[in-house]
Amino acid sequence: MTLKIYGIAASRAIRPLWAAEELGLPYEHIKLHYHAPELKQPAYLSMNPNGLVPVIDDNGLVLYESLAITSYLAQRYGQGGLWPTEVEQQARALQWTLWAATEAEPPARQWFQHTQFLPEPQRQSALAEAGLAKAREKVLLLEQVLSDRPFLLGNEFTIADLNVSAVLQRLPAIAGDSAPKAVQWHQRCFTRPAAQRAFALRDKA
Template structure:
């Protein structure tokens, strides 16, 4: 059985969502991003960065969220969350990496300001800078999703799980998606998916 080190309220939720979608059994070792257990010698032997998530699948130990998602989607589920042609696979990489490279940083900045600011308001300059970065790159995704329910291949893939989950961080932090209704609808579809709901249920389990 696959072992997942991570938690519902972390990047580990993306891995669990993929596994739930693929119908693959797994064991969750609950950890938060700032959990002291991530700094133990035992855990760092698995993931030298001391971050989450990490998975163990047989003899394979793997960290980095997108690498894990790409691996799981290719190995399990008969391409349920993946694709068959090089062109479609490139599309999955393109949109997953577009979110990761251009928008994950500012989305995370907003989330950190929201969660860990002493006054509950955050640093106005950091919030403005992160918002400006999202406003720079979201229009491309907004236009792309005008006539699409999913971001790649005409079906749900790991690019949807990763991308929508990342941009949900900004939504949780109060970012106004009113100007990006297609992106907003895409995020909500991911958060309301059966697999995502089963993952969230584990927070109360």
């Protein structure tokens, strides 16, 4: 059975879409909007009781949480490539994935919500500024780590890079001029053909 990926590309579903493209996996894309009422209906809630996208169904394995999905796809289909073989590197990939979810995403999201996503009357500039300052601290940490290597785990692009760069999708705007190496790394990730193919899906209905 073909891998099914639920969620429009202009949502966190971009993460599993990008992973599937990296791995060359055939998939069916079910373009559910994050505001679609179906997300709160029993059929969808039986797959993800949180009522959120993305979800995947991989031959009967139903999984939610975008970064768990990307990590699963890498581990299952990308051994020795997207998923490193050494246990130490796998541990570092997990470290970066959790860092992306718990350290980087909350402030980056706060900044984005209060500058672009929320309707203007709901935006609060103090929250936007605080989110930006905190997110920039995280980018500066990446700047240090990337001072001596092209990718987070070394010389090769891995799931750690996909997860962190996808979460920090707006890294160049967050960094400004403060973190040139992090910006270059982000470009290296986002100019990969698989990333381009996945992000191009945002322009399609």
